[in-house]
Amino acid sequence: MIAFDMLVAICLFYVAILFGVAFLAERGGRRGSNAWLRSPLVYTLSLSVYCTAWTFYGAVGYAARSGLEFVTIYLGPTLVLIGWWWTLRKLVRIGKTQRITSIADLISSRYGKSNMLGVIVTLIAVVGTTPYIALQLQSVTLSFAVFAAAGAPGPWQLVDLNAAAFSVAIGLAVFTVFFGTRNLDANERHHGVVTAIAVEAVVKLIALLAVGIFVVWGIGGGAQATLDRIEASPLAGMPVAPGRWIGLTFLAGAAILTLPRMFQVLVVENEDERHLATAAWAFPGYVFLMSLFVVPIAAIGLAEMPPGANPDLFVLTLPLAQGRDGLATLAFLGGFSSATSMVIVAAIALSTMVSNHIVMPLFLHWTRSGATMSGDVRTLVLRARRLSIGGVLLLGYLYYRLTGGSEALAEIGLISFAGVAQVLPALLGGILWRGATRAGALAGLTVGFSLWAYTLFLPSFGEGAVMSAGLLADGPWGIGWLRPQGLFGLDGLDPLVHAVVFSMGANALAFTLVSLFDFPGPMERLQAAQFVNVFDHSPAGQGWSQGRAEAEDLLLMAQRILGADDAQRLFQRAAADQGKQGYLPDTTPEFLRGLERKLAGSVGAATAHAMVGQIVGRSSVSVEDLMKVADETAQMMEYSSQLEAKSEELARTARQLREVNEKLTELSVQKDAFLSQISHELRTPMTSIRAFSEILMEDDALPPERLADYSRIIHQESMRLTRLLDDLLDLSVLENGQVSLHPQPVSLSDLLDRSVAAAGGRSGRAPMAIRRDPAAERVDLVTDGDRLSQVFINLVSNAQKYCDAADPVLTISVTEVEGRVAVDFVDNGSGIPDRSQSIIFEKFSRLSDPRKAGGAGLGLAICREIMVRLGGSIVYLPGRGGAAFRVTLPSRCAEAA
Amino acid sequence: MARAPLFLAREGYRRRRLADMARLLPVLGAALFLVPALDARDGLGSGMLIYLFSAWFGLILASAFVSARLARAAPSEGADPSAEPAAEPPEEAS
Structure with missing residues (x-):
C-alpha cells in the first residue's frame, strides 16, 4: 500500500x-513558436x-x-x-x-x-x-x-x-x-x-x-x-x-x-x-x-x-x-x-x-x-x-x-x-x-430556468431541504397537478425526463411564440443578420458612424484595458493604415468597429460597446445615424423627384411657348400680308373715289348718264370703305366687351332662314346647294338673334366664298350635344389644312389668296367674339370631309324646345 | 456579385455532396444510437454492447473520412464552400 x-x-x-x-x-505562445501548440x-x-x-x-x-x-x-x-x-x-x-x-x-x-x-x-x-x-x-x-x-x-x-x-x-x-x-x-x-x-x-x-x-x-x-x-x-x-x-x-x-x-x-x-x-x-x-x-x-x-x-x-x-x-x-x-x-x-x-x-x-x-x-x-x-x-x-x-x-x-x-x-x-x-x-430569448430562458429549478433543482436537495415533503407529494396548496415531479399528473415519467420535457418544451415554446409576435x-435585427448569415459576410459587425470621438480619449481607455504597449501598437497601426503618422488615427467607423471588437475580447461585447459609446458621446448605437441617413436619402429622393417634376413642367412650358411662338410668327406673317392687303383694300376704293371725283370736278361737260354712273361708283366704293371700317370697329367693340346684347325669344329655323337669305348667292358661279333638316331646327332660343344670325351669315357666306367643289353643297345640321344645341355647317370642299386650323379664328387671318377672298379676314374672329359673348362657342371640326364649323349654343339659350 | 451558377464543376459538386454527407452523418448516428432504446426489454447483453460500440466506431471512421476530405476541399480561409460554389479550389487534385 x-x-x-x-x-x-x-x-x-x-x-x-x-x-x-x-x-x-x-511563453511559447507569446513568442509565436511551438506550432504544435496550435x-x-x-x-x-x-x-x-x-x-x-x-x-x-x-x-x-x-x-x-x-x-x-x-x-x-x-x-x-x-x-x-x-x-x-x-x-x-x-x-x-x-x-x-x-x-x-x-x-x-x-x-x-x-x-x-x-x-x-x-x-x-x-x-x-x-x-x-x-x-x-x-x-x-x-x-x-x-x-x-x-x-x-x-x-x-x-x-x-x-x-x-x-x-x-x-x-x-x-x-x-x-x-x-x-x-x-x-x-x-x-x-x-x-x-x-x-x-x-x-x-x-x-x-x-x-x-x-x-x-x-x-x-x-x-x-x-x-x-x-x-x-x-x-x-x-x-x-x-x-x-x-x-x-x-x-x-x-x-x-x-x-x-x-x-x-x-x-x-x-x-x-x-x-x-x-x-x-x-x-x-x-x-x-x-x-x-x-x-x-x-x-x-x-x-x-x-x-x-x-x-x-x-x-x-x-x-x-x-x-x-x-x-x-x-x-x-x-x-x-x-x-x-x-x-x-x-x-x-x-x-x-x-x-x-x-x-x-x-x-x-x-x-x-x-x-x-x-x-x-x-x-x-x-x-x-x-x-x-x-x-x-x-x-x-x-x-x-x-x-x-x-x-x-x-x-x-x-x-x-x-x-x-x-x-x-x-x-x-x-x-x-x-x-x-x-x-x-x-431578445424578448423571445428572455421569455424562453426565464420560463425554462424556472421550471428546471421547480421540477428538478430544488427537489434534488431532498425532502424537507428546500421543498417540504408535503409540497413534493401533494403540490403547492394541495393542487395535485402542480406537483414539482408530476406536472399535469404525469407521474409515470422519470423525474429527470419529466423535468427535461417540461422545462425544455416550455422554454422552446415561449421562445418561439414570443419571438413570432415580437x-x-x-x-437586434442587425445582429441577427450578422449571426445567421455569418458565412455571407464574415468580416463585419455593426458600425459606428463617424462621431466626435477623440482619438486620444480612446487611446487612454484602450491602454487601460489592453495595456499600454498593445494599445499604442493598435493605434499606430490604424493610423498607418490611414496613411497618418503617430498614434492618433481618425476615428472612422471602421476604426471604431475594430477597436470595439478588440476591447470586446477583453471585456465582452456589451461592455466594450458601452465604453466606446461613452467616449464617442452616444451610448445608444448608431442606429439613429442609420435612421438619419435613411431620412436624408428619402429627402434627397423627394427633392430629386421634385426637380424632375419641375423640369417636366419647364419642358411643358417650353413646348407651349414654342407653339405660341409658332402661332405668333405665323400671325405676324399674316399681319404683314394683311397690312399690305388692307392698305391695298383701302387704297383701291380711295383711288377710284379720288379719280372719279376729280373727273366730276374738272369735267363739267359730262353727260348725265356718265355723271350718274360715276357718282354710283364713288358711292359703292365709299360703302366698301365704310363696311371695312365697320368690321374693324365691330371687332374692337366686341373684344373690349362694350357690346350690349338684347336677348329675346327666337326660333332657330327663322334665324337660319334669314341668314341663308342674307348671305346671298355666289356671284358668277354655280349656286351652292344648302341642305337643311327643318324638323331638327325647330328649336326655340332666348338669345340675341341679330348677333347670332351675324355668325350664321358669316359661316354661310364663307362657305359660298371658299368652297372649291364643283357642285358645292353646304349641310346645316342641328343636334343636341350634352344638353347643348350644336349647329354644324359642313361643306364638301377641300377644307382647311391642319397647319392653319389653329389660326383661322385669329384676326386678320386669311388663308387663300386675299384677292379672291375679298374680305379683310375679320369674319371668323368676329364670330368667335360674338359666340363668347353669347356664352357659346364656335370651333372648327376636323375630319368632316370639308370645312366644318360647329356653333354651340349654351343651354340657357335653348329654352323650351 | 454574380449569381451562383446552377451547375457546378465536378470538384464543386463533389464538395457539396461531401457537405451533404457531413450533415447526414449525425442523422445516421442518431438512428443507430436509438436501437438500444427500441430493444429496451433485454437489458445489457454482450451482443448489445458489441453492437453499440461497433456502430460508434463505424461512425467515428465515417466522420474521419468525411471531415478530412471536407477540410482539404474547403478553401484555406475556411469559407463556406456552399456559399461560394463558383470559386474553384486552387490546384487541388485529391
Whole structure:
C-alpha cells in the first residue's frame, strides 16, 4: 500500500509539472513558436474537459447502478461533433468574427447586445456549474479518502475531508488565477491552460485505459471471458429505459454546446476553424475510448469487490484491492486530472462571464461620469476576474459542504446538464433563425430556468431541504397537478425526463411564440443578420458612424484595458493604415468597429460597446445615424423627384411657348400680308373715289348718264370703305366687351332662314346647294338673334366664298350635344389644312389668296367674339370631309324646345 | 456579385455532396444510437454492447473520412464552400 504522504508528494509533483507545462506553453505562445501548440490535436484534447471526474469515476458507478445508460452521456456529444457542419462550424465562425468571450456574451451579443440576457445566462451558468464544481471537489476528496483509509495510521491520516477539499479548491484557484487571468484579450487565448489541459487529457485517458486493460486481461481473463462475466453480472438484467435513453442523449448533446466550459474550449479557445474537422472524429474517438472499459470495470468490480463498496470508486479500489499500487496511483492522477481540468476551465469561463456581464456593467453604471478618467480599467477587469474565480470556487466548496457530499455523482451531473441546457433554444435559435428576438430569448430562458429549478433543482436537495415533503407529494396548496415531479399528473415519467420535457418544451415554446409576435429593435435585427448569415459576410459587425470621438480619449481607455504597449501598437497601426503618422488615427467607423471588437475580447461585447459609446458621446448605437441617413436619402429622393417634376413642367412650358411662338410668327406673317392687303383694300376704293371725283370736278361737260354712273361708283366704293371700317370697329367693340346684347325669344329655323337669305348667292358661279333638316331646327332660343344670325351669315357666306367643289353643297345640321344645341355647317370642299386650323379664328387671318377672298379676314374672329359673348362657342371640326364649323349654343339659350 | 451558377464543376459538386454527407452523418448516428432504446426489454447483453460500440466506431471512421476530405476541399480561409460554389479550389487534385 502506497503511503499517503507519498501520494500527496506525487500529487504535488504532478501539479508542479502542470505549472511548468502551462508556463512553457504560455511563453511559447507569446513568442509565436511551438506550432504544435496550435495543432488540432491539442484542440481536440482540450475538449476532453467534457470528461470530468464524473466520467472518470462516476461512469463506472453509473453503469453499476443503471447498466448501459451511462453511455448516452457520450453519445450526445458524439452526434453533435460529427454533425459539426450543422452548428459547431457556424458557432466557431461567429465566435471568431464577433470576438465572443463566453456563451453569455454570445447570447447577449446576438440579441442586440442586451446585457440583461448576459446577466441571466451568467446566472444560469453559475447556478448550473456550482454543483458540478462541488462534484469535482467531492471526487478528489473521496479518492484521497480511499488512500487515507487504506493507508497506515500516521501524521497524514485524513481526519478532515473538508480541509482536503478546501486546500484543493485553493490550489485550483491559484492555478486558474495564475494562468487564466494573465492576459485579457481573448484573441490571444489561454495557451498555458489549454496545453495543461491537453496533458491532463492524455493522463486521464491513459489511466482509464490502463485500469481497463488490467481489469479485462488481468482480472477478467481476456475479452471473451469478460463478456461472459458481463452476461452473468447483475448488469445484464438492467433494461434500457427508452425515455431516459433518448432524453439523456439529447441532454448530453445540448450540454456540449451550452456548458460554459465546453463553450470556452470549443469556441473561445479555438485557434483555427479547420481544427473542428479533426475534432469531429477525434473527440468522439476520445470519449469512445473513455467509455470502452466502463462496463467491464463495473461488472468485474461488482463481482470482485465486497458488497456495499462504492461503485463510483471502482476505478481506484479495484487495482488497490489487487495490490497494484502503481496502477492505483495512475488512476488517482487520472481522476485528479479530470477534476482539476474541469474546475479550471469552468472557473475561467464563469469568471469571464461574471466580470463582463455583472461586474463591469455595474462599475460602468456607478462611474458613468467618466470611465476613461477614473482608475485603471485593465486592473479592474483583471481583479474582477480573479475575484470571480475565487468566488466561483468558494461557491462550489460551500455547495459541497452544504450537501454533505453524499449524492451519487451521476445525478448531480445530470441536473447540471439540464440547467445549462436551458440556453439551447436561445443559442440555436440565435444562430439559425433571424426571427429570434431578445424578448423571445428572455421569455424562453426565464420560463425554462424556472421550471428546471421547480421540477428538478430544488427537489434534488431532498425532502424537507428546500421543498417540504408535503409540497413534493401533494403540490403547492394541495393542487395535485402542480406537483414539482408530476406536472399535469404525469407521474409515470422519470423525474429527470419529466423535468427535461417540461422545462425544455416550455422554454422552446415561449421562445418561439414570443419571438413570432415580437418586433425586434434595429440593433437586434442587425445582429441577427450578422449571426445567421455569418458565412455571407464574415468580416463585419455593426458600425459606428463617424462621431466626435477623440482619438486620444480612446487611446487612454484602450491602454487601460489592453495595456499600454498593445494599445499604442493598435493605434499606430490604424493610423498607418490611414496613411497618418503617430498614434492618433481618425476615428472612422471602421476604426471604431475594430477597436470595439478588440476591447470586446477583453471585456465582452456589451461592455466594450458601452465604453466606446461613452467616449464617442452616444451610448445608444448608431442606429439613429442609420435612421438619419435613411431620412436624408428619402429627402434627397423627394427633392430629386421634385426637380424632375419641375423640369417636366419647364419642358411643358417650353413646348407651349414654342407653339405660341409658332402661332405668333405665323400671325405676324399674316399681319404683314394683311397690312399690305388692307392698305391695298383701302387704297383701291380711295383711288377710284379720288379719280372719279376729280373727273366730276374738272369735267363739267359730262353727260348725265356718265355723271350718274360715276357718282354710283364713288358711292359703292365709299360703302366698301365704310363696311371695312365697320368690321374693324365691330371687332374692337366686341373684344373690349362694350357690346350690349338684347336677348329675346327666337326660333332657330327663322334665324337660319334669314341668314341663308342674307348671305346671298355666289356671284358668277354655280349656286351652292344648302341642305337643311327643318324638323331638327325647330328649336326655340332666348338669345340675341341679330348677333347670332351675324355668325350664321358669316359661316354661310364663307362657305359660298371658299368652297372649291364643283357642285358645292353646304349641310346645316342641328343636334343636341350634352344638353347643348350644336349647329354644324359642313361643306364638301377641300377644307382647311391642319397647319392653319389653329389660326383661322385669329384676326386678320386669311388663308387663300386675299384677292379672291375679298374680305379683310375679320369674319371668323368676329364670330368667335360674338359666340363668347353669347356664352357659346364656335370651333372648327376636323375630319368632316370639308370645312366644318360647329356653333354651340349654351343651354340657357335653348329654352323650351 | 454574380449569381451562383446552377451547375457546378465536378470538384464543386463533389464538395457539396461531401457537405451533404457531413450533415447526414449525425442523422445516421442518431438512428443507430436509438436501437438500444427500441430493444429496451433485454437489458445489457454482450451482443448489445458489441453492437453499440461497433456502430460508434463505424461512425467515428465515417466522420474521419468525411471531415478530412471536407477540410482539404474547403478553401484555406475556411469559407463556406456552399456559399461560394463558383470559386474553384486552387490546384487541388485529391
